[in-house]
Structure formats: structure tokens, C-alpha cells
Amino acid sequence: MASDSDEYSIPFEDDIDYDEVEEMEEEMEDLTISDDDDFEEVDEEGNVNPINKNLYEEELEFETNSEPEPEEIKDEILTLNDVPSVIVKYISDIREIIEVPDGIIRILLQKFKWDKDPLLERFYEADDLYDFLRKQKIDPFTSSQWSGTEGECEIxxxxxxxxxxxxNHKACPTCWKFYISERIKEGNSEIECMASKCELLLPDEQVLEYFNDKSELDAYLGQVINSFVQFNAQMRWCPGVDCGRIVKSSSTDPHDVSCQCGTQFCFSCGNDGHSPVNCRHLKLWLKKCLDDSETANWINANTKDCPKCLVPIEKNGGCNYIRCRNPTCRHTFCWICMKDWAIHTLGHFRCNIFVSPEETAAAELARGQSRSFLQRYLFYFSRYQTHKHSLSLEKKLIEKMNKKIEEAQEYAMSWNDAQFLRDAVDSLSKSRRTMMYTYVFAFYLKRNNHAEIFETNQRDLEMATEQLSGYLEQDMDEEDPKTLKQKVQDKCRYIEHRRKVLMNHCSEGNEQEIWEFTQ
Ligand SMILES: [Zn+2]
Ligand SMILES: [Zn+2]
Ligand SMILES: [Zn+2]
Ligand SMILES: [Zn+2]
Ligand SMILES: [Zn+2]
Ligand SMILES: [Zn+2]
Incomplete structure (x- = not known):
């Protein structure tokens, strides 16, 4: 394996245009807010809107008082072909300290989820190498050390x-071959001794001795790579359909990753990239959206069961005279007291006489609460859905942009000049995605002063996002290209900046534990 993969190298590092990176960094430093009108509302008397002033102060605070920025997370996208050389690097680091064949080190690393430190800790704790390997249930023998004795194979x-x-569990070569081949077919990348209940793992060198053909070897290597990615906390398969790329990250913390296939996902939970919402809330939210419990809440808020046949009845208008819709029942009753309507027609009857007032009050309160919970959920859900829907329309916008760029080229506008449109669509969708998840964040957020700042940031980003969206969808054909370019680029810069402010506020809030959540 080692000799085979030494020739692999990790690309992409070479592909980075460092001049471009430097340029981008300079641009970020130069970044100032160009459009003050979007930022502060000034009323007729020239007073700055206090909420926005607050926001401005908050922002200054980030720029002047904040701690030195944490080391930036580096994500590297690998292809399947890159992985063997990464594995080899892990192995050679350990080989410098533990002098055993590579196949044994590979199994050891796998046992420690490719985390070198605890592995070495255990190694130093052990009496000697053999003691260590025995404790880890790994056979220290490689093929050359398997001694043979003539005898009858038990199998x-x-x-x-x-x-x-x-x-000392022995068998004939044919039986070993058959056994190993079966274990590989089952999808294993670690193969233990053939004897039942013996957990001793065989080094790769030994397993390789018994391969029947190349397809078996390929299957085994595939499983080795798969388990390497799966168990290594710094690696993750891209969940994109048919992508097969792997993300190697410098941080195991949850963060959004963009793969070259266009998939954006959370490094920690593998769902769509969902900053600023944490993985736990996202999971709760997705479950909530799927569950019928909301429908149940709605039914609870808007329906009552017929007192006779128990079929749920929806109340449509203001009238409290209800006739059961169940054709076999047709019972008539009062919505308020649930009693037979017939007794209501008696002149002296008062609706609430027969029901304990506390009971009614409690029932009404429960219904009222479930109604307001529902309204709250629907408030955030509809906004979440709106951005999600807009995000899905982005494909159409890209097509429109491409057409526009073609046209621009016809009119001697160079591709470089038109690139800003592609960048703008990119900014727009990034911002939409953020907006979408801010509503999930807000749904679980308890109101306090920090939450108000968050909401101001959210509103500001939302406004700018809709403005950019408007530029790209409506103003495209009206504006002259030069004005449009200026307008779009300014707005993009503004959005990127506001998005960063919002995200930083959220993540700093997490670190300082200023957020109070409802769940
Ligand atoms: Zn045999
Ligand atoms: Zn054994
Ligand atoms: Zn991908
Ligand atoms: Zn996540
Ligand atoms: Zn009924
Ligand atoms: Zn009544």
C-alpha cells in the first residue's frame, strides 16, 4: 500500500493563487460601509434611530474590544485518490516512535480513531511493545512469522x-483464504482470528497474503479508506449525491463546509450548512417540521370533538351552534359548553351552568396556549420557508445571469467585467441560507437584550438581501451596466460584511454563553 500511494500528492494546495488571496485579504481590511442609509435610520430631526445606533456601537465593540480572532478553520477537499497518501502520513508519524510493520500501525490507528495522542499515551503506559500490542488485541506476527506445523485442519x-x-489458532491456507475472503465481502476493514471468540486482529500484511484477486484487494483497500474517513474526527465524506470527495478539516467543531461539487454542509452533523443554528436545534427543528405534532396543535386550537361520537369538528365561523359533520351522528351541541343544543333553547338556560368554571377556564387556557405556540411556530416557519424557497429559485437566476453574461460579451464587455454578476448570485445565496437559519435560531431564542441586537442584525441583513435580489431580478434590464455593476458590488460587499457581523455575534454569544434558549 505504501509503495503504491507514495506517488499521490494532495492537489489544490498548488492550485491556490496566492496573489488573489492577498488581494482578497486587503480588500477585507479596506472594507468600510459604503451605504450609510442602509445602516442608520435618521428621522426628520436628524436623530439617529436608537436601535440602529445600538447596532453601530455593538459593531465598534467587535472591532476594537474583541479578543484576537481564533485561528481560522482550514478545510481541504480531497478526492479518493488523495486519501492513501494521507493515511501513509499518519502511519509514518507513528512509525518513528513505534517500530512495527505499517499494517499493524494502521490497525492501531483505526482502534484509536486516528487520534495519535491517546494511542501514544497507551503505548508509553505499556511495559513493552508486545505487552502493548497484546492489550490492543493485535497480532504482532506478520506473515513471515506465522509458523507452520503439519497436522489435520480442524475446519x-x-x-x-x-x-x-x-x-495459536491454526488452519490450512485454503481455509484461511476462504475465511478472509468472506470477511472482506462482509465489508470489514479489520479482520480478527478465525477461531470463534478470539478477537485478535490480523495485520494488513497477513491479510494481503491471502487475497484471491485484484478485485478483492480493491474491495479491502476501499473499506480501509472508508473506515479511515468514517472514524477520523477530522474527516468527513461530502454528502453530495455521487460526489465521493472528502473534507479534511483543521477543526472538529461544527462549521459549514463548501465542497467543489457545490454541496454546502455542516462538518459536524452532515446536514445542509446551517450556521448560525447549532446542530442540536437544527435537529429539533427538522423533526418539528416533519412531525404531525404541529397539525395536532392546530387541530387542538381549532377543533373540538363531538361529545357524542368524538369525531373532531372544526369551527369555521363565529356561531356557537355546532352540528356534527359525521353523517351517522348529526348531533347538535354548543361550542362553548359542549352541551346538547336542545337545552339551550329553553328560556332560562345559561350556557356555563353545568360546567365547572375552572374546568372551562383551564381548557380554554390550554387551547389558547397551544394556539399561540402554533402562531409563534408558523411565524418563524413561514419566514424560514420563504428563504428556502428563494434559495431553490437561485438556479433560475444563475441561468439568467449566464445569458446576461453572454450578451455582455457580445457587446464587448469582457468576461472579467461580467464576473461580478456570478459573484453577486453567490453572495445572494449565501446570505439567503444564513437568513433561512436565523429564523430557526430565533425560534429557539429567548428574548433578552442580546436577542434584540440579533434581531436588528437579522433585519438589516434581510433588507439588504432583498435589495440585492431586486437589483438582480428587476433592475438588470433597466440600469446601464456601469451603474448596475457599482450598485451590485457595493451591495454585495455590504451584505458580506453584515453577514459576518451577524455570524460573529452569534458565535461570540455561544462562547460567552449570552444566549438563552427555550430548549
Ligand atoms: Zn482447512
Ligand atoms: Zn485466535
Ligand atoms: Zn461534494
Ligand atoms: Zn450541524
Ligand atoms: Zn357526532
Ligand atoms: Zn352552551
């Missing part, structure tokens, strides 16, 4: 040269 009952690992 096939034929007399043969029997071999086996250090646990």
Missing part, C-alpha cells in the same frame, strides 16, 4: 501445513 479435516497467528 476441512485435511492434513496440511497449518499456520496461524500468535494465539
Amino acid at each position: 476441512c479435516c485435511e492434513t496440511f501445513l497449518l499456520t496461524g497467528p500468535s494465539c
Whole structure:
């Protein structure tokens, strides 16, 4: 494996245009807010709107008082071909300290989820190398050390040269071959001794001895790579359909990752990139959206069961005279007291006489609460859905942009000049995605002063996002290209900046534990 993969190198590092990066960094530093009107509302008397003033102060605070920025997270996108060389690097780091064949180190690393420190800790704790390997249930013998003795194979009952690992469980080569091949077919990348209940793991060198053909070897290597990515906390498969790329990150913390296939996902939970919402709230939210419990709440808020046949009845108008819709029932009753309507027609009857007032009050309160919970949920859900829907329309916008860019080229506007449109669509969708998840964040957020700042940031980003969206969808054909370009680029810069402010506020809030959540 090692000799095969030494020739692999990790691309992309070479592909980075460092001049461009430097330019971008300079641009970020130069970034100032160009459009003050979007930022502060000034009333007729020239007073700055206090909420926005607050926001401005908050922002200054970030720029002057904040701690030095934490080290930036570096994500690297790898292809399947890049992985063997990454594995080799892990192995060679350990080989400098623990001198055993690579196949043993590979199994060791796998046991420690590719985390070198605890592995080495255990190694130093052990009496010696053999003690360490025995404790880790790994056979220290490689193929050359499997001693053979003539005898009857316990499995096939034929007399043969029997071999086996250090646990002294022996079998003939044909039986070993068959056994290993079966274990690979089952999808294993770690194969233990053949004897039942013996957990001793065989080094890769030993497993390789018994391969039947190349397809088996490929299957085994595939499983080795898969388990490497799966168990390594710094690696994750891209969840994009048919992508097959792998993200290697410098941080195991939850953060959004963009793959080259266009998929954006959370490094921690694998769902769509969902900053600023944390993984737990996202999970709750998605479940909530799926669950019928909301429908149940709605029914509770708007329906009552017929007192006779128990079929749920929806109240449409203000009238409290209800006739059951169940054709076999047709019971008539009062919505307020749930009693037979017939007794209401008696002149002296008062509706609430027969029901304990506390009971009614409690029932009404419960209904009222469930109604307001529902209204709250629907408030955030509809906004979440709106941005989600707009995000899905982005494909159309890209098509429109491409057409526009083609046209621009016809009129001698160079591709470089038109690139700003692509960048703008990119900014727009990034911002929409953020907006979408801010409503999930807000749904679980308890109101306090910090929440108010968050809402101001949210409103500000939302306004700018809709403005940019308007420029790209409506103003495209009206404005002259030069004005449009200026307008769009200014707005994009503004949006990027506001998005960053919002995200920083959220993540700093997490660190300082200023957020209070309802769940
Ligand atoms: Zn046999
Ligand atoms: Zn054994
Ligand atoms: Zn991908
Ligand atoms: Zn997540
Ligand atoms: Zn009924
Ligand atoms: Zn009544």
C-alpha cells in the first residue's frame, strides 16, 4: 500500500493563487460601509434611530474590544485518490516512535480513531511493545512469522501445513483464504482470528497474503479508506449525491463546509450548512417540521370533538351552534359548553351552568396556549420557508445571469467585467441560507437584550438581501451596466460584511454563553 500511494500528492494546495488571496485579504481590511442609509435610520430631526445606533456601537465593540480572532478553520477537499497518501502520513508519524510493520500501525490507528495522542499515551503506559500490542488485541506476527506445523485442519479435516497467528489458532491456507475472503465481502476493514471468540486482529500484511484477486484487494483497500474517513474526527465524506470527495478539516467543531461539487454542509452533523443554528436545534427543528405534532396543535386550537361520537369538528365561523359533520351522528351541541343544543333553547338556560368554571377556564387556557405556540411556530416557519424557497429559485437566476453574461460579451464587455454578476448570485445565496437559519435560531431564542441586537442584525441583513435580489431580478434590464455593476458590488460587499457581523455575534454569544434558549 505504501509503495503504491507514495506517488499521490494532495492537489489544490498548488492550485491556490496566492496573489488573489492577498488581494482578497486587503480588500477585507479596506472594507468600510459604503451605504450609510442602509445602516442608520435618521428621522426628520436628524436623530439617529436608537436601535440602529445600538447596532453601530455593538459593531465598534467587535472591532476594537474583541479578543484576537481564533485561528481560522482550514478545510481541504480531497478526492479518493488523495486519501492513501494521507493515511501513509499518519502511519509514518507513528512509525518513528513505534517500530512495527505499517499494517499493524494502521490497525492501531483505526482502534484509536486516528487520534495519535491517546494511542501514544497507551503505548508509553505499556511495559513493552508486545505487552502493548497484546492489550490492543493485535497480532504482532506478520506473515513471515506465522509458523507452520503439519497436522489435520480442524475446519476441512485435511492434513496440511497449518499456520496461524500468535494465539495459536491454526488452519490450512485454503481455509484461511476462504475465511478472509468472506470477511472482506462482509465489508470489514479489520479482520480478527478465525477461531470463534478470539478477537485478535490480523495485520494488513497477513491479510494481503491471502487475497484471491485484484478485485478483492480493491474491495479491502476501499473499506480501509472508508473506515479511515468514517472514524477520523477530522474527516468527513461530502454528502453530495455521487460526489465521493472528502473534507479534511483543521477543526472538529461544527462549521459549514463548501465542497467543489457545490454541496454546502455542516462538518459536524452532515446536514445542509446551517450556521448560525447549532446542530442540536437544527435537529429539533427538522423533526418539528416533519412531525404531525404541529397539525395536532392546530387541530387542538381549532377543533373540538363531538361529545357524542368524538369525531373532531372544526369551527369555521363565529356561531356557537355546532352540528356534527359525521353523517351517522348529526348531533347538535354548543361550542362553548359542549352541551346538547336542545337545552339551550329553553328560556332560562345559561350556557356555563353545568360546567365547572375552572374546568372551562383551564381548557380554554390550554387551547389558547397551544394556539399561540402554533402562531409563534408558523411565524418563524413561514419566514424560514420563504428563504428556502428563494434559495431553490437561485438556479433560475444563475441561468439568467449566464445569458446576461453572454450578451455582455457580445457587446464587448469582457468576461472579467461580467464576473461580478456570478459573484453577486453567490453572495445572494449565501446570505439567503444564513437568513433561512436565523429564523430557526430565533425560534429557539429567548428574548433578552442580546436577542434584540440579533434581531436588528437579522433585519438589516434581510433588507439588504432583498435589495440585492431586486437589483438582480428587476433592475438588470433597466440600469446601464456601469451603474448596475457599482450598485451590485457595493451591495454585495455590504451584505458580506453584515453577514459576518451577524455570524460573529452569534458565535461570540455561544462562547460567552449570552444566549438563552427555550430548549
Ligand atoms: Zn482447512
Ligand atoms: Zn485466535
Ligand atoms: Zn461534494
Ligand atoms: Zn450541524
Ligand atoms: Zn357526532
Ligand atoms: Zn352552551
